[in-house]
Amino acid sequence: MPPAHRKGDIGSGHGCHYPPTPATGGSGDVIINGKPAMRVGDSYAAHGCPTCPAPAHGRALAAGSPTVFIxxxxxxxxxxxxxxxxxxxxxxxxxxxxxxxPDSGTASCPLAMAGSASPGMKD
Structure with missing residues (x-):
């Protein structure tokens, strides 16, 4: 069973050097270990690619539990x-x-990266 994701927890980066950023959204009344619970649509700090000309962009949780709702x-x-x-x-x-x-939108790679001592690199 996957751990609950909360405000302040990290969302991984992607693509051309877009860095990881913390979750900034969350429920106003469901608290997990002292932090607001993240739900589909809740936000993360914006991020930009330091080596690309593309501007920074906002981000939000796009997939979640098919059976547990907050x-x-x-x-x-x-x-x-x-x-x-x-x-x-x-x-x-x-x-x-x-x-x-099957509807969670996840792949095994993010889970393996999250448990790695050096995410994105072969241990």
């Missing part, structure tokens, strides 16, 4: 997709939300 929106979990690319890369150490389902 304030009517799917709950965010480690490995769930972020709309611009990347995935939820950190989560609670002791709160877990169902299994990753």
């Amino acid at each position: 304030n009517g929106r799917p709950a965010g979990r480690l490995g769930d997709a972020i709309g611009c690319g990347g995935a939820a890369a950190a989560g609670s150490g002791n709160v877990f939300i169902d299994e990753l389902g």
Whole structure:
């Protein structure tokens, strides 16, 4: 079962050097380990590619639990997709939300990266 994703947890980077950024959104009334729970549509800090001419862009959690809802929106979990690319890369150490389902938009790569001592590089 994947850990719950919360405000302040990291969303992985993507593409041409777009860096990881922290989750900045979250539920106003569902708290996990002292942090607001992330839900589909909740935001992350904007990020830009330092080596590309493309401007910085906002990002939001795009996929979540198919069975657990927080304030009517799917709950965010480690490995769930972020709309611009990347995935939820950190989560609670002791709160877990169902299994990753076929509709979660996840792949095994973000999960492996999140558990790696050197994400994005072969251990």
